Amino acid sequence: MKKLHITIIGLGLIGGSLALAFRQNNKGCLQVTGTDADRLTREQAVKLQIVDIVVEDVCDSVRDADLVFLCTPVLQIVPLVEKIAPHLKQGAILSDVGSTKQYLQEELTKILPNHIHYIGGHPMAGKEKSGITAADKDLFRNKWYILMSGAKASSQAIALLEELISSTGAILTTMDTGTHDRCTAVLSHVPHLAAAALVNLLEECPDPGHGRQLAGGGFRDTTRIASSNADMWADICMTNQEAISDSLEKMQIMLQGLNEKIRRGDRQAVHAFFHNAKMRRDELLACLPENSD
Amino acid sequence: MKKLHITIIGLGLIGGSLALAFRQNNKGCLQVTGTDADRLTREQAVKLQIVDIVVEDVCDSVRDADLVFLCTPVLQIVPLVEKIAPHLKQGAILSDVGSTKQYLQEELTKILPNHIHYIGGHPMAGKEKSGITAADKDLFRNKWYILMSGAKASSQAIALLEELISSTGAILTTMDTGTHDRCTAVLSHVPHLAAAALVNLLEECPDPGHGRQLAGGGFRDTTRIASSNADMWADICMTNQEAISDSLEKMQIMLQGLNEKIRRGDRQAVHAFFHNAKMRRDELLACLPENSD
Numbered sequence: 052m053k054k055l056h057i058t059i060i061g062l063g064l065i066g067g068s069l070a071l072a073f074r075q076n077n078k079g080c081l082q083v084t085g086t087d088a089d090r091l092t093r094e095q096a097v098k099l100q101i102v103d104i105v106v107e108d109v110c111d112s113v114r115d116a117d118l119v120f121l122c123t124p125v126l127q128i129v130p131l132v133e134k135i136a137p138h139l140k141q142g143a144i145l146s147d148v149g150s151t152k153q154y155l156q157e158e159l160t161k162i163l164p165n166h167i168h169y170i171g172g173h174p175m176a177g178k179e180k181s182g183i184t185a186a187d188k189d190l191f192r193n194k195w196y197i198l199m200s201g202a203k204a205s206s207q208a209i210a211l212l213e214e215l216i217s218s219t220g221a222i223l224t225t226m227d228t229g230t231h232d233r234c235t236a237v238l239s240h241v242p243h244l245a246a247a248a249l250v251n252l253l254e255e256c257p258d259p260g261h262g263r264q265l266a267g268g269g270f271r272d273t274t275r276i277a278s279s280n281a282d283m284w285a286d287i288c289m290t291n292q293e294a295i296s297d298s299l300e301k302m303q304i305m306l307q308g309l310n311e312k313i314r315r316g317d318r319q320a321v322h323a324f325f326h327n328a329k330m331r332r333d334e335l336l337a338c339l340p341e342n343s344d
Numbered sequence: 345m346k347k348l349h350i351t352i353i354g355l356g357l358i359g360g361s362l363a364l365a366f367r368q369n370n371k372g373c374l375q376v377t378g379t380d381a382d383r384l385t386r387e388q389a390v391k392l393q394i395v396d397i398v399v400e401d402v403c404d405s406v407r408d409a410d411l412v413f414l415c416t417p418v419l420q421i422v423p424l425v426e427k428i429a430p431h432l433k434q435g436a437i438l439s440d441v442g443s444t445k446q447y448l449q450e451e452l453t454k455i456l457p458n459h460i461h462y463i464g465g466h467p468m469a470g471k472e473k474s475g476i477t478a479a480d481k482d483l484f485r486n487k488w489y490i491l492m493s494g495a496k497a498s499s500q501a502i503a504l505l506e507e508l509i510s511s512t513g514a515i516l517t518t519m520d521t522g523t524h525d526r527c528t529a530v531l532s533h534v535p536h537l538a539a540a541a542l543v544n545l546l547e548e549c550p551d552p553g554h555g556r557q558l559a560g561g562g563f564r565d566t567t568r569i570a571s572s573n574a575d576m577w578a579d580i581c582m583t584n585q586e587a588i589s590d591s592l593e594k595m596q597i598m599l600q601g602l603n604e605k606i607r608r609g610d611r612q613a614v615h616a617f618f619h620n621a622k623m624r625r626d627e628l629l630a631c632l633p634e635n636s637d
Contacts, residue, residue: 242563305541307596313592328543
């Protein structure tokens with residue numbers, strides 16, 4: 052049987068981990084080619100045996116691929132697809148791992164020739180560390196991996212992609228791009244903005260020297276995601292503007308109301324706000340897969 | 345040499361951990377009496393050997409004490425001190441572990457007789473779990489323990505309290521109540537409000553079933569403190585209203601500005617906001633004691 056040829060473009064944490072997971076769990080059945088714009092990353096991919104073959108030129112890397120995974124920051128994906136589209140094999144499957152999906156599905160549908168099957172994806176897996184050296188073959192195990200419905204793809208192409216994703220140990224689910232983007236705004240993007248704002252609020256601390264002594268585990272955890280990659284998050288904000296902006300406004304209204312309750316000394320209402328949050332969070336966590344990240 | 349008599353009122357996580365740490369690190373030199381309004385907690389204090397003696401009546405518990413630690417939620421402290429004040433020994437030292445300090449120092453100074461030495465304290469230690477069963481003799485080790493300056497206390501009383509606190513392995517520091525309250529508003533109280541608001545924002549998620557699948561490690565960490573005790577946090581908001589409200593307004597202005605940058609698609613400005621937060625946080629964490637909580 053002919054080996055399945057997979058190409059991964061962008062060998063960072065997610066791209067590198069996909070390569071490792073695919074190879075580990077499908078030994079002998081597939082060949083993984085990797086490419087990255089960064090020379091050092093390509094060298095590390097060889098040295099750390101992340102992929103089977105490293106190719107420098109992105110167009111060369113996709114010519115022979117049955118499946119191509121785009122694992123670059125979101126705003127690089129559209130120009131990248133414009134560049135590689137003429138070099139894709141007839142009937143190739145294209146997927147990506149970007150955190151915002153509606154923008155990508157709309158733009159890529161315009162660009163791609165009809166014979167290419169595009170199915171957007173979003174693995175709910177990550178680490179504070181980024182880059183190829185953080186790649187981990189078990190990154191996706193027991194984590195949700197969301198594939199977009201309404202894809203421009205045949206059912207055979209979808210089935211093949213699903214089979215491959217499942218081999219990483221991820222739990223597959225399907226969502227439409229609009230729901231995905233509005234939900235991630237609430238569950239991921241706005242929390243990120245809030246974490247960054249809480250850190251930047253430190254400049255309002257009247258005594259930074261003493262202030263540092265008061266930064267405990269609560270502050271560290273609440274702001275952990277503010278240490279993530281600024282480029283990736285700026286791209287997310289630029290490609291999910293409406294949903295993020297709407298959710299942020301709702302959060303602002305909520306905080307405004309809470310502030311009024313505090314100002315007028317309404318302990319009962321403030322208590323209800325905290326109690327409600329505690330109940331809701333405890334209920335949500337009970338539904339998450341174990342070790343979900 | 346006569347044993348030092350210590351009474352701990354409120355045998356929750358902090359009170360119970362103080363009792364364990366004092367006894368563990370000063371064997372034979374002191375006697376720790378504990379009391380709690382809750383019968384079950386008193387029974388557990390005996391069973392788990394948290395204190396040397398459990399006393400039911402709070403007034404009885406303090407008669408013989410050289411030092412008294414108040415470890416109840418903040419709003420219970422003033423009525424509690426009104427109740428026990430007539431029963432305190434001449435020259436006794438009184439401290440507390442409340443998270444807001446200016447309100448307590450002002451109120452307690454009005455109530456306490458002149459012969460009592462009051463020095464407010466705030467251990468920067470905690471856990472998500474609360475209650476006596478979470479008590480831990482090493483909870484304070486390598487954590488900041490802040491004592492308030494401007495205390496109504498003799499230098500001998502302050503020195504004795506400092507010696508005792510140091511025996512738990514905590515790192516002592518001093519701060520005035522105003523600085524403490526304004527800094528904790530920024531570093532602890534507003535992050536708590538934001539975490540609770542982020543959880544409550546879930547009701548804006550257009551598809552809660554799918555939304556749950558998108559709640560990853562970022563969401564879990566950012567909102568961890570929203571699972572804390574609602575009573576404790578409502579009390580904090582009621583006793584540090586001005587500083588919390590001011591800091592929350594500054595955060596609101598910051599989020600408003602960020603939202604405008606997102607709406608107008610200003611990637612550079614959004615990137616700078618995230619980059620600034622990342623730098624600031626990484627710099628802050630480098631200054632924290634290891635395993636600080």
